[in-house]
Amino acid sequence: MSAAPLVGYSSSGSEDESEAGVRTRPGSGGRRRGQSPLPSQRFPVPDSVLNMFPGTEEGPEDDSEKHGGRVRTFPHERGNWATHVYIPYEAKEEFLDLLDVLLPHAQTYVPRLVRMEAFHLSLSQSVVLRHHWILPFVQALKERMASIQRYQKPPNMA
Known part of the structure; x- marks a missing residue:
């Protein structure tokens, strides 16, 4: 097995060229004399590449049936994330019974x-965040909320 280097580097490419008698013309972009320039035309992009990701430029379809009946309050824009701050609520049987009575009247x-x-x-309305803002937003929210004492239900409440 020989220990020949994979790539041989010289100390300076311009010195080697000038020593070999090869000169470049000013404005030739470093081409040597006698070398043809790169073609000025570009090859056409194949249809298979152009159609590789169909529909990626359009926003998602706003079908409220796919989202529990929710409707966007502002149009979707690529790279934006609709965000809101909320506290989850575990519904008890009494709440669900009341909902069953009120919902038909409201409908x-x-x-x-x-x-x-x-x-x-909900603790906030929907706001738009760019992807790179999400982590700093969550970290700032955690820092601000850390000093707030957690609510504890009084022992006499069921």
């Missing part, structure tokens, strides 16, 4: 109202 005024599977208490 006479707003027919698209539906019963949700999970409930929460």
Whole structure:
């Protein structure tokens, strides 16, 4: 097995060229005399490449049926994340019973109202965050919330 180097480096490429008598013309972009320039035309992009990711430039389809009846309040924009701060709420049987009574009456005024599977208490409205803002936003929120004491239910409440 020989220990020949994979690549041989010289101390300076321009010195080697000038020693060999090869000169470049000013404005030739470093081409040597007699070398043809790169073609000025570009090859066409194949259809298979152009159609590789169909529909990626369009925003997602706004189908509220796919999202529990929720409707966007602002249009989707690529790279934006709709974000809100909330506290999850574990619904008790009494709450669900009340919901069963109130929902049919409310649907006479707003027919698209539906019963949700999970409930929460919103602490903010929806805001738009760019992807690189998410982690700093979450970290700042945690820092600010760390000093707030956690709510404890009084022992006499069921």
